[in-house]
Amino acid sequence: MNNFQVMEVMSGYGPLNYAGCFAATLSSALACFVSAPKVFQALCQDRLFPFIHVFAKGYGKNNEPLRAYALTFVIALACILIADLNVIAPLITNFYLASYALINFSTFHVDLIQPLGWRPTFRFYNKWLSVLGCVLSVAAMFLCSWPTALITFAVTFSLYFLVKYRKPDVNWGSSTQAQAYKTALITIQTLNTTKTHVKTYTPQILVMTGSPNMRPSLTDFAYLLCKNNSLMICGDVSPERMTHQQRKIQIQKSNRWLRTHKIKAFYSLVDRLPFSEGVATLLQASGIGKMRPNILLLGYQSEWRTSDVTKSQEYFAAIQHALEMHLAVAILRVEDGLDYSGIIAGFNVTSSDGVDNEAFSQDDANNNNDTEDDNINTMNDTSSVYTVDTVGTVETVGTVDTIEGKSKTSKQSRLKKKKDRMLNRDPQGNVLPEDVQNGICRFRTKQKNGTIDVWWLYDDGGLSMLLPHILSLRSNWSHSKLRVFCLSDSKGDEIKDNMSQLLSKFRIPIQEVIVIPDITAPPSNATKAWFDALTRDLVRKDSDHSDLSSTECYIEESELMALKSKTFRHMKLRELLLQHSSDANLVVMTLPMPRKGTVSSTLYMAWLETLTANMPPFLLVRGNQHSVLTFFS
Numbered sequence: 116m117n118n119f120q121v122m123e124v125m126s127g128y129g130p131l132n133y134a135g136c137f138a139a140t141l142s143s144a145l146a147c148f149v150s151a152p153k154v155f156q157a158l159c160q161d162r163l164f165p166f167i168h169v170f171a172k173g174y175g176k177n178n179e180p181l182r183a184y185a186l187t188f189v190i191a192l193a194c195i196l197i198a199d200l201n202v203i204a205p206l207i208t209n210f211y212l213a214s215y216a217l218i219n220f221s222t223f224h225v226d227l228i229q230p231l232g233w234r235p236t237f238r239f240y241n242k243w244l245s246v247l248g249c250v251l252s253v254a255a256m257f258l259c260s261w262p263t264a265l266i267t268f269a270v271t272f273s274l275y276f277l278v279k280y281r282k283p284d285v286n287w288g289s290s291t292q293a294q295a296y297k298t299a300l301i302t303i304q305t306l307n308t309t310k311t312h313v314k315t316y317t318p319q320i321l322v323m324t325g326s327p328n329m330r331p332s333l334t335d336f337a338y339l340l341c342k343n344n345s346l347m348i349c350g351d352v353s354p355e356r357m358t359h360q361q362r363k364i365q366i367q368k369s370n371r372w373l374r375t376h377k378i379k380a381f382y383s384l385v386d387r388l389p390f391s392e393g394v395a396t397l398l399q400a401s402g403i404g405k406m407r408p409n410i411l412l413l414g415y416q417s418e419w420r421t422s423d424v425t426k427s428q429e430y431f432a433a434i435q436h437a438l439e440m441h442l443a444v445a446i447l448r449v450e451d452g453l454d455y456s457g458i459i460a461g462f463n464v465t466s467s468d469g470v471d472n473e474a475f476s477q478d479d480a481n482n483n484n485d486t487e488d489d490n491i492n493t494m495n496d497t498s499s500v501y502t503v504d505t506v507g508t509v510e511t512v513g514t515v516d517t518i519e520g521k522s523k524t525s526k527q528s529r530l531k532k533k534k535d536r537m538l539n540r541d542p543q544g545n546v547l548p549e550d551v552q553n554g555i556c557r558f559r560t561k562q563k564n565g566t567i568d569v570w571w572l573y574d575d576g577g578l579s580m581l582l583p584h585i586l587s588l589r590s591n592w593s594h595s596k597l598r599v600f601c602l603s604d605s606k607g608d609e610i611k612d613n614m615s616q617l618l619s620k621f622r623i624p625i626q627e628v629i630v631i632p633d634i635t636a637p638p639s640n641a642t643k644a645w646f647d648a649l650t651r652d653l654v655r656k657d658s659d660h661s662d663l664s665s666t667e668c669y670i671e672e673s674e675l676m677a678l679k680s681k682t683f684r685h686m687k688l689r690e691l692l693l694q695h696s697s698d699a700n701l702v703v704m705t706l707p708m709p710r711k712g713t714v715s716s717t718l719y720m721a722w723l724e725t726l727t728a729n730m731p732p733f734l735l736v737r738g739n740q741h742s743v744l745t746f747f748s
Contacts, residue, residue, distance in 0.1 A: 131734070151187055154506065155187075162283055162285075163281070163283050164274070164277060164278070170182045170183045170186060191529060201457070205260040209256050209259060209263045209266075211266055214538065217271075217626075219249035224290045226242040228297060232293075255607075263673045272450050284511070291524070307405055313742050317346075318345055318409065318410050318581070319341075319407065320345070320399055321383075321410070322337035322349055323350045323394065325456075327371045327372055327373060327380075327382065328369070328461070330455065331555045331556075332449065332558050334378060334380075335556075337475070339586055340586070344585075346402065346406055346407075347381070348381045348397075348401050348402070350362070351365075351369070351382070351384045351395070352388060353384065353505070354386075354388065354393075355386045362384060362386070369382040369384075375455065385397060389429055390430065394433040394436060398411065398436065408442065410445060411443070411444050412445045413444070414448075414453040414454065415727065417448070419720040420652075426619055426669065428533065438709070443737060443739045444706060445735065445736070447735075450729070450732075458541060460542050460544070505509060548640075557732070562591055563702050565700040566596050566598045566699050567587060567597050568600060568696040568702045569704075570702065575737055575738030576742050576743050577744035578737075579705050580621070582736060583597055585596065587624075587702070595700045598628075599618065599627070600630070601628070601629075602631050602634045608630075611630045616629050621745075623744075631691055634687060636748045638690060646682070649721060649725070653721070654671075654672060657672060673717065678714060684720065685707070685722045685725045697731070699731050700731065701731060701733075702730055704734075706735040706736055707726075
């Protein structure tokens with residue numbers, strides 16, 4: 116006796132069984148044939164999974180998914196041709212139960228998080244009923260067929276991790292977004308009530324990049340210090356008033372550039388402010404709770420001699436603002452400069468609301484695989500993109516061997532096009548010269564075997580030692596060993612031993628400690644002549660101001676004489692730097708203190724120029740007197 120005969124005997128009227136089964140089968144089949152293709156079409160339109168976007172195309176004014184209908188028909192026909200319901204039913208039942216379990220869990224999760232958008236219309240609902248429904252669905256899966264249940268779980272989790280890995284650019288407004296916000300809020304509130312300790316110190320950097328894509332090497336350097344460890348904010352100050360639309364476009368472009376280049380940082384923009392006030396505003400307003408900057412990182416103002424004096428004054432005032440707020444200050448200089456405005460093409464994106472109509476290549480974006488390595492090899496966009504190999508240049512594509520006599524010309528052409536697309540270009544679309552490419556990629560490349568020279572002139576909390584140590588931990592700087600230079604008037608061997616013991620207690624590996632004993636000696640005549648040539652057009656007599664423009668840079672003779680000893684000290688440091696550190700991969704030195712009312716902005720910039728001119732990449736650091744190193748593990 117088959118199942119239908121049993122049901123006919125048990126029923127009150129036998130033929131109703133056949134009518135009921137036929138109606139149930141027909142309704143289920145119609146529902147699956149109508150709703151499943153629509154759902155699959157939406158899935159394909161979101162590009163959640165590879166190789167299925169061909170089924171996203173719709174036809175007619177209702178956008179009917181004819182291709183998805185055909186695929187559904189083929190799958191249903193294949194199952195029917197198996198002709199054994201006992202084989203098909205467990206798998207279909209398990210997937211139905213899995214969908215029910217996931218729906219119940221989703222409603223439980225969103226009710227647990229309670230986002231403001233969760234406003235269910237059904238009155239009699241409890242989240243624990245959803246938990247019960249999820250548990251019962253999973254239990255039924257295993258009771259039905261535990262091997263099929265395991266297969267269902269494997270398929271479901273594989274699809275989930277595939278979507279998580281691909282990170283498609285879709286926004287469902289899911290409960291996980293609400294949970295992420297709630298978790299972050301609770302964590303920041305907890306952090307705000309936690310006492311800080313030197314062992315948990317992290318450098319939280321506000322780096323004044325302007326538009327990050329115009330100072331890529333400065334942004335890269337800051338990210339070396341913060342990567343996967345601490346807060347990084349890219350600050351931008353616009354002296355002009357910006358409309359809401361202009362701000363929106365600029366913020367979208369900068370955030371997209373940071374994401375495209377795998378830089379986990381925030382972008383903050385203020386307008387209608389001079390540079391120094393904009394920096395002060397960003398330092399006060401950026402971040403929340405204890406997640407706020409404790410270091411201001413600036414690029415060196417290389418055109419201080421020829422630019423308007425107000426620019427150097429604003430730059431000088433920004434440094435003073437940070438120090439007055441008890442923040443650390445760092446200044447980075449590279450010989451060929453950090454600002455590529457007008458040299459490198461702008462970065463264009465397509466926003467979801469059509470704010471910017473410039474195209475952003477989705478294929479290029481999909482090629483960016485987050486390797487979480489310091490040697491980031493793929494950085495693609497349609498106008499400002501670059502790639503780096505281990506030596507900082509794009510390798511030439513080698514000859515492709517022929518296989519079975521078939522030509523690989525087309526493949527070489529594709530590789531060449533891809534290579535050309537990954538090079539930086541100027542605003543006219545031409546590939547930038549190799550030396551410019553290398554300068555842009557300076558801090559993403561594998562550094563040569565060499566040293567990071569730390570000139571630890573004053574004890575300002577240890578930041579001058581911590582930052583180069585962080586750099587030496589990055590994979591592309593791992594071959595750069597630390598050398599520490601300290602100053603002494605006498606007993607050099609004793610100071611060297613004490614410094615070595617101190618650094619060993621800090622657990623910082625040092626290649627060598629070098630004591631400089633003759634810092635108080637006067638500089639050579641050649642160095643004096645060099646400084647005189649640097650400031651010849653800037654020095655003015657105290658009474659000779661009548662013919663000076665209000666925007667002209669100058670140094671008063673009285674100031675130069677009053678600060679002669681400090682100027683000579685910086686000249687002597689220059690001689691020592693050229694003697695010991697001219698071949699270093701990076702030089703780190705304590706930043707001279709810009710005392711308000713004591714030194715002018717022009718003389719201060721002359722001091723910085725004396726220390727850093729014609730040197731390797733140079734980082735000047737001034738801590739805020741708060742200890743950032745500890746003996747205790």
